[in-house]
Amino acid sequence: MRHKNVEIVAEKCALQEILDVIGGKWAMSIIYALFSGTRRFSELERMIPGINTRMLVKELKNLTQNGIVTRKVYPTVPPTVEYTLTPKGRKLEPSIAELYKWGQEYVK
């Protein structure tokens, strides 16, 4: 019993770290939007209702730093910036799909 509790504690720490990476208010919505493929900044802005430019910039920076999203800039005028999920980001698909399924059954 005591031993099992210790294990659970360690697993809980891991969940905290996971949430530091993807638990931001908008992170999952952005990841979800990118499941359908590479998107420009302006497309993401349109796809995610309620997000503002500042928040989208901030969250994309966070996701890029955490290796979930890559950012590619094309030297057009004005510059075109595209975002794509990394393999690490793409592997979140089952988790987010399960969460979404749960939400469809239970939220509202």
Added chain:
Amino acid sequence: MRHKNVEIVAEKCALQEILDVIGGKWAMSIIYALFSGTRRFSELERMIPGINTRMLVKELKNLTQNGIVTRKVYPTVPPTVEYTLTPKGRKLEPSIAELYKWGQEYVK
């Protein structure tokens, strides 16, 4: 193309609502702790490193109001308070298990 985007937008709204329910800093850790069965307040406090009493009270209240956890009080002195996942809460198991699996592969 346009039509697909509109769908994605609607799904994103749902994700926002889901995160309102279970996206709190400690919500998933508490749910995870309760997968192993009914727990007393003091047990949860010990199982979740870094949480303080005030935060645990607040998050359990939120989870109870959202129908994810039930709270049962026994008239002992001092009162014994036990928390259990509802069927709705229990159905989060696949999502959180997937997230945890992802974290084990990619976080740290």
